[in-house]
Amino acid sequence: GQCTQWCPSGAITERDETDKVFKALADPKVTVVVQTAPATRIGLGEEFGMPVGTNVQGKQVAALRKLGFDVIFDTNFTADLTIMEEGTELVKRVQGELKKPLPQLTSCCPGWVKFVEYFYPELIPNLSSAKSPMQMEGTLMKTYYAEMKKVDPQKIFSVAIMPCTAKKFECQRPEMVSAQKELKDKNVTPDVDVVLTTRELARMIKRAGIDFANLPDGQYDQLMGTGTGAGAIFGTTGGVMEAAARSAYYLVTGQQPPSALWDLTPVRGMQGVKDATINIPGIGNMKVAVISGLANARTVMDQIKAGNAPWDFIEVMACPGGCEYGGGQPRASAPPSDDVRNRRAASLYQIDANAKLRNSYDNPQIKEVYADFLTAPMSEKAEELLHTTYISRASEFTAKKSENM
Numbered sequence: 235g236q237c238t239q240w241c242p243s244g245a246i247t248e249r250d251e252t253d254k255v256f257k258a259l260a261d262p263k264v265t266v267v268v269q270t271a272p273a274t275r276i277g278l279g280e281e282f283g284m285p286v287g288t289n290v291q292g293k294q295v296a297a298l299r300k301l302g303f304d305v306i307f308d309t310n311f312t313a314d315l316t317i318m319e320e321g322t323e324l325v326k327r328v329q330g331e332l333k334k335p336l337p338q339l340t341s342c343c344p345g346w347v348k349f350v351e352y353f354y355p356e357l358i359p360n361l362s363s364a365k366s367p368m369q370m371e372g373t374l375m376k377t378y379y380a381e382m383k384k385v386d387p388q389k390i391f392s393v394a395i396m397p398c399t400a401k402k403f404e405c406q407r408p409e410m411v412s413a414q415k416e417l418k419d420k421n422v423t424p425d426v427d428v429v430l431t432t433r434e435l436a437r438m439i440k441r442a443g444i445d446f447a448n449l450p451d452g453q454y455d456q457l458m459g460t461g462t463g464a465g466a467i468f469g470t471t472g473g474v475m476e477a478a479a480r481s482a483y484y485l486v487t488g489q490q491p492p493s494a495l496w497d498l499t500p501v502r503g504m505q506g507v508k509d510a511t512i513n514i515p516g517i518g519n520m521k522v523a524v525i526s527g528l529a530n531a532r533t534v535m536d537q538i539k540a541g542n543a544p545w546d547f548i549e550v551m552a553c554p555g556g557c558e559y560g561g562g563q564p565r566a567s568a569p570p571s572d573d574v575r576n577r578r579a580a581s582l583y584q585i586d587a588n589a590k591l592r593n594s595y596d597n598p599q600i601k602e603v604y605a606d607f608l609t610a611p612m613s614e615k616a617e618e619l620l621h622t623t624y625i626s627r628a629s630e631f632t633a634k635k636s637e638n639m
């Protein structure tokens with residue numbers, strides 16, 4: 235994440251956890267399941283001398299296979315699932331069915347969530363209760379996948395490849411073992427056991443002596459290995475908003491959205507604060523905003539507190555430009571600049587534009603997980619497994635400040 239003196243993610247230095255993963259891979263009794271975040275596939279190639287933004291999705295999968303991961307899933311799948319849950323929550327808030335305040339704030343960026351817990355605890359009810367895509371995937375690995383494939387969840391070691399250092403904190407939140415409530419008395423493990431950054435994965439690939447550039451493309455495993463274009467653009471600022479707009483339209487009208495909603499250009503680009511108006515028959519005009527960088531978030535949160543923010547839904551990412559240039563992404567070959575961020579973003583938009591399916595609810599594996607396991611968005615089971623709670627950390631911050639004096 236965006237690390238300043240008071241780094242909200244506690245991620246000022248990156249902890250190298252590759253050894254833990256090598257150990258799990260070497261243990262024949264353990265099923266090692268991995269997921270890859272949207273932005274990792276457009277960053278990893280740069281560690282192997284490829285041009286900025288090269289999409290190496292297939293090579294990344296192939297490299298994970300060669301390293302010995304047993305099952306390879308895609309976080310793009312749970313990005314779609316997040317949209318189903320968070321989009322449903324938004325529609326319920328807007329229609330007054332859910333007694334929670336507007337604007338709804340996104341909750342998939344742990345740096346941002348912790349920032350709210352520290353500095354704006356009074357806005358915690360505005361945060362979507364939906365877990366991040368990473369945590370949803372981890373939860374489902376140890377429940378849905380375990381049940382379908384008859385694997386003991388205690389023998390699953392769940393790894394997440396992320397563009398982000400703050401995700402290392404997120405997976406250790408005590409709320410993130412909810413998947414295994416029924417195993418409470420046993421030694422439960424977190425839903426995501428280890429988060430590796432894109433750079434750490436590059437290190438593993440190099441240590442294993444894999445010739446990355448010449449790998450033939452690999453394929454994700456099924457069940458949770460397919461994402462739509464909407465899931466892919468989660469990796470750049472504005473992507474969650476575009477994905478949510480497409481789905482919200484569908485959830486309210488039952489129809490595919492009009493062309494302007496497929497490419498919601500006002501929320502694209504590297505500006506710190508962007509906004510747009512979305513018209514959805516049955517709801518009317520919905521005002522949305524997209525923020526990247528925590529300094530920009532502060533200004534908007536103060537506006538909400540003062541009661542003069544016009545928006546219904548706001549996406550916030552701690553890193554300027556979003557996850558494509560998160561704290562765990564390659565940087566040596568491409569120091570941070572808007573040009574580099576735009577090139578990485580362009581690669582994600584290309585994945586979306588080329589995708590056969592561009593709407594989260596059209597994802598066949600999303601239909602399957604609801605039909606076979608979760609019932610419906612925000613069902614009792616979905617609430618239990620895919621939603622979470624937040625805590626005020628205002629006093630923690632005050633305590634830390636006085637310690638430092």
Ligand code: SF4
Pocket residue numbers: 235236342343344345346397398399400401551552553556557558559560561562
């Ligand atoms: Fe992590 Fe993305 Fe948030 Fe940055 S914007 S802290 S990479 S989740």
